[in-house]
Amino acid sequence: MKVISEYRRQQRSQIEEQVRKEYNAFKEKGLKLDLTRGKPSQAQLDLSAELLSLPGSGDYLASGAIDCRNYGGIQGLAEARVLFSGMMGTTPDCLIIANNSSLALMHDVVVYSLLKGTCDGDQPWLSQGPIGFICPVPGYDRHFKICEEYGIRMIPTQLGQDGPDMNEVERLVERDPSIKGIWCVPKYSNPTGTIYSDATVDRLASMKTAAPDFRIYWDNAYSVHHLTSERVEIANILSACVRYGHPNRALVFASTSKITLAGAGLALFASSKANVEWLLARFRPRTIGPDKINQLRHVIFLKNEAGILRLMEQHRLLIAPKFQKVIEVFDDRMASLPNVSWTRPKGGYFITLTVPKGYATRVVTLAKEAGVEVTPAGATHPYGKDPEDRTIRIAPTFPEIAQVEKAAQGLALCVLLATAEEVGKQ
Secondary structure: OOOHHHOOHHHHHHHHHHHHHHHHHHHOOOOOEEEOOOOOOHHHHHOOHHHHHOOOOOOOEEOOOEEOOOOOOOOOOHHHHHHHHHHHOOOHHHEEEEEOOHHHHHHHHHHHHHHHOOOOOOOOHHHHOOOEEEEEEOOOHHHHHHHHHOOOEEEEEEEEOOEEOHHHHHHHHHHOOOEEEEEEOOOOOOOOOOOOOHHHHHHHHHOOOOOOOOEEEEEOOOOOOEOOOOOOOOOOHHHHHHHOOOOOOEEEEEEOOOOOOOOOOEEEEEOOHHHHHHHHHHHOOOOOOOOHHHHHHHHHHHOOHHHHHHHHHHHHHHHHHHHHHHHHHHHHHHOOOOOOEEOOOOEOOOEEEEOOOOOHHHHHHHHHHOOEEEOOOOOOOHHHOOOOOOEEEEOOOOOOHHHHHHHHHHHHHHHHHHHHHHHHOO
16 A cells, blocks of 8 residues: 555545554454564474483583583583584683573673773772763663663664664774773674674774773674574674784673573683683682583584584574564565564564654554563663664564464554554644
8 A cells, every 4th residue: 555644634544444443353352472582482492302311310421531410610611612612703712611691691791890800901890980881772682781780871872784883983982981891792683683794893803992991792692593594604703803902802602592492501701811711710709610511411412513503404494484474474564654664684583673763662552452562662772762762673483483473463553553643643
């Protein structure tokens, strides 16, 4: 159909009535559909069910006759570090394997820096007055929550097709020593699917910073999470930082949460030897060692990097059709709407729906009333406030594909109704 605004006033009223009738019919179905969080589905978790029987009651020794049932091994099993070193773009000696959550690692590294400083600074961040982090937006709400929890000033910068607005990032970090970090999801980013260009990686690694202990929090959560047959690769931030004389700048995080078992995976940290030693020194008062049994069973199950890629291809076959279904519904229902667009990611766990300025909150409210739960409007920005009220994050992975289709249809209806409501007032 033509764009609603192109119709005469009487026709607009008829269109709004028609869309509202369709919306009410959808609402009366009493559906409960959830597109809120990027969780693996049961079918995805079943791909790694073998882990539940590993390593077996008599198979608890790692290389070097290490008894995984006992204390020790604070950096992680040697064979586990070999297994994930390729995925992390580093060598085994510059890698730490920790328990379950990369978010927990990011949180702890921020807190340790606040309390103890970094290996490039002689003072804790807390003693240096209020500090700030650059937050590319749209971005990951849990990154922002860490900053909010500890009073770290958040400085939004626009995330574009190739990464953050580097002109703005460079301008900010060069002049302000209180800016200590930047959050980056460099590949298939949450929520837009953005892939950082080689030029962006180079500029992040080489830029001048007023803070000598500036850190790039490189959350490479989706490094092997492809949605197409193309396996996109990005430049290695660790190598780039070494090349430009800033070997300690990048802190790389990832996990197996969306590779094996989301609640029982492994967290991964890679950086310079100095940063690895710094983090291990922070760990020593906190723990006597990680869950090495879990590390051993991952090594037995995944075997090598090729095993990781084979498993991720199985994930792709399960979730890519769900993403495609959302895009098909949106293409069918909303292609003619002005200022409405949606991403077509090549990987990751999210689709970003962009609606006209000021519409997102209304769309989310209508969706909730109709039984479709999506992430709250504003969640993709610091303090939960999208100044333009335009961005809606959609997570299609968890529901069955029939539910995904229904949820997409309902969400499209909500966009159509919000648009018709607003145009009808004109």
